[in-house]
Amino acid sequence: MSGTAATPDNPKPQxxxxxxxxxAIAKEVKVAEFxxxxxxxxxxxxxxxxxxxxxxxxxxxxxxxxxxxVLLGSRFFSAFTxxxxxxxxxxxxxxxxxxxxxxxxxxxDLSVGAIMVFSSVVMGQLAIHHGIPSPLAxxxxxxxxxxxxxxxxxxxxRVKLPPFIVTLGTWSIFLAINFIYSANETIRAQDVQASAxxxxxxxxxxxVGGAVLTYGAVFMVLLVAVFYYILNNTAWGRHVYAIGDDPxxxxxxxxxxxxxxxxxxxxxxxxxxxxxWALVGRLGSISPTSGAEANIQSITAVVIGGTSLFxxxxxxxxxxxxxxIVGVFAxxxxxxxxxxxxxxxxxxxxxxxxVAADQWIRKVSA
Numbered sequence: 601m602s603g604t605a606a607t608p609d610n611p612k613p614q615x616x617x618x619x620x621x622x623x624a625i626a627k628e629v630k631v632a633e634f635x636x637x638x639x640x641x642x643x644x645x646x647x648x649x650x651x652x653x654x655x656x657x658x659x660x661x662x663x664x665x666x667x668x669x670v671l672l673g674s675r676f677f678s679a680f681t682x683x684x685x686x687x688x689x690x691x692x693x694x695x696x697x698x699x700x701x702x703x704x705x706x707x708x709d710l711s712v713g714a715i716m717v718f719s720s721v722v723m724g725q726l727a728i729h730h731g732i733p734s735p736l737a738x739x740x741x742x743x744x745x746x747x748x749x750x751x752x753x754x755x756x757x758r759v760k761l762p763p764f765i766v767t768l769g770t771w772s773i774f775l776a777i778n779f780i781y782s783a784n785e786t787i788r789a790q791d792v793q794a795s796a797x798x799x800x801x802x803x804x805x806x807x808v809g810g811a812v813l814t815y816g817a818v819f820m821v822l823l824v825a826v827f828y829y830i831l832n833n834t835a836w837g838r839h840v841y842a843i844g845d846d847p848x849x850x851x852x853x854x855x856x857x858x859x860x861x862x863x864x865x866x867x868x869x870x871x872x873x874x875x876x877w878a879l880v881g882r883l884g885s886i887s888p889t890s891g892a893e894a895n896i897q898s899i900t901a902v903v904i905g906g907t908s909l910f911x912x913x914x915x916x917x918x919x920x921x922x923x924x925i926v927g928v929f930a931x932x933x934x935x936x937x938x939x940x941x942x943x944x945x946x947x948x949x950x951x952x953x954x955v956a957a958d959q960w961i962r963k964v965s966a
Contacts, residue, residue, distance in 0.1 A: 654918040668932035679810035689923040693820045696919040698871035699898040705844045706911025707763035713894030714774035719745040720876035724886035727796035734798035742873045749869015753862035782888040789884035803881030816878040844911025
């Protein structure tokens with residue numbers, strides 16, 4: 601580059617006029633910088649939601665509460681009603697955590713409801729019919745749930761079967777085992793309270809002002825907080841997101857994909873077993889036919905909560921919000937006096953809108 605040399609009389613070298621080549625390069629750089637920073641308002645929103653997928657269900661939840669609050673007044677917008685909604689979504693919220701872990705890896709688990717119910721049946725049968733101490737019976741149920749989840753994970757990770765097919769098959773198998781083991785017998789609430797009151801612990805309630813909370817609802821919120829921390833602040837959590845985003849790239853980066861997948865399914869089974877324990881408290885009794893729709897309800901909460909069915913993006917907090925959205929609509933429409941089928945209609949529309957929003961957000965340019 602040409603220029604005036606530095607001398608004692610002129611210590612700072614004087615830069616000459618840039619050459620034509622240098623001017624062209626500088627112009628290209630400026631144009632490139634301008635084009636990469638220019639973004640439409642819609643594009644900015646798309647980028648924001650791509651980085652914060654939970655914001656969509658948060659806005660939907662706030663808007664739905666506000667609308668029902670205006671339409672129904674104090675009949676809906678009260679501490680008692682809000683906490684009642686929280687109680688009603690407890691089981692779906694806990695099972696939704698298990699489903700979220702699976703869907704984050706780009707899988708799906710249709711057997712979560714069967715695992716939950718059979719775990720509760722094992723706890724009840726051992727504690728009430730076989731005289732096993734309640735803590736050991738609960739531990740046995742948690743082990744069974746983890747083992748069933750491990751079986752799903754092994755078939756997906758080692759045998760390389762599609763998660764949908766695997767869990768569709770194990771759903772049928774686990775239900776059959778459930779009915780055979782329980783002999784289709786329902787354990788009454790009186791027997792649970794008399795022989796194993798610890799099984800019904802999560803159904804017990806306490807008051808905070810005008811609100812009525814159950815220990816099951818509190819446990820659900822704590823479980824969401826624990827898994828939010830694990831997924832966002834541990835190596836295992838980062839591996840789960842990486843596998844869901846691109847399993848081949850994750851494997852090349854040194855992540856043990858198969859081992860992580862098996863652990864995800866096993867932990868999911870454990871969470872389903874915890875949901876089974878909470879289910880006993882919620883219902884009071886133990887029935888082998890309870891929770892039949894838990895698999896569909898959990899997927900609904902996950903999808904409405906902003907977790908992508910394609911894996912790699914989402915949050916357990918979003919799943920809880922998704923469950924609350926369904927609970928708000930169910931409660932609001934019930935108080936309004938509408939046909940229960942309108943709740944199903946609304947939930948179906950929300951699912952379609954949530955998937956459409958996810959597709960749009962995923963198209964964000966890098």
